[in-house]
Amino acid sequence: MTKKYVLLYCMAGLLILSGLGLSGYAAIQPSAAAGLRECVVYPNPALRSQNPVVRAFIGVVDSVEVTILDISGQLVHSGQLSGAPTGLLNGESYYDYTWSGPKSSGVYFAIVHGKTAAGTMVRARARFAVVK
Numbered sequence: 001m002t003k004k005y006v007l008l009y010c011m012a013g014l015l016i017l018s019g020l021g022l023s024g025y026a027a028i029q030p031s032a033a034a035g036l037r038e039c040v041v042y043p044n045p046a047l048r049s050q051n052p053v054v055r056a057f058i059g060v061v062d063s064v065e066v067t068i069l070d071i072s073g074q075l076v077h078s079g080q081l082s083g084a085p086t087g088l089l090n091g092e093s094y095y096d097y098t099w100s101g102p103k104s105s106g107v108y109f110a111i112v113h114g115k116t117a118a119g120t121m122v123r124a125r126a127r128f129a130v131v132k
Contacts (some may be wrong), residue, residue: 037092039124041110045131046103052130054097054110058122060085061114066097071107105132 037057046052054066064081077099085093095114107129114122 039110039112039126041126041128045129047131051098051100052103052108052110052128054099054112054126055086055094056097056112056114056124057089057092057094058112058114058124060093060116061095061120061122062117063115064095064097065113065115066099067111067113068099069109069111071109076103076108077101103130103132105130 037059039054039056039058041052041054043050043052054068056064058064062082066079066081067075068077070076079097079099081095081097086096087094095112097112099110107127110126110128112122112124112126114124116122
């Protein structure tokens with residue numbers, strides 16, 4: 001006889017495991033320590049009127065600064081985020097920054113700086129393209 005298990009993830013961070021005659025609970029602890037895990041931009045390439053979203057998995061920080069440079073290194077956009085992370089994915093906190101407004105076709109670099117209250121700085125970067 002084979003057993004079927006169902007895994008459910010709740011936003012509260014509780015993993016519920018249920019199956020034939022088995023149920024239990026295990027707490028999932030999201031990673032709160034500041035540190036670079038991954039930085040991506042989607043959609044990549046951003047087509048026509050799509051706004052690129054910079055997603056940085058950098059743990060929990062107090063402030064996030066996003067700088068966007070063109071391929072020649074010229075500053076084309078910058079912005080800041082503060083407060084709680086945007087979300088939680090696979091136990092990792094992330095911040096999303098949407099680049100809205102006018103954009104030219106080209107290759108860009110997103111530079112992300114996250115800073116904690118203790119002064120720890122986390123840096124991340126990603127490369128992406130915009131196609132009009």
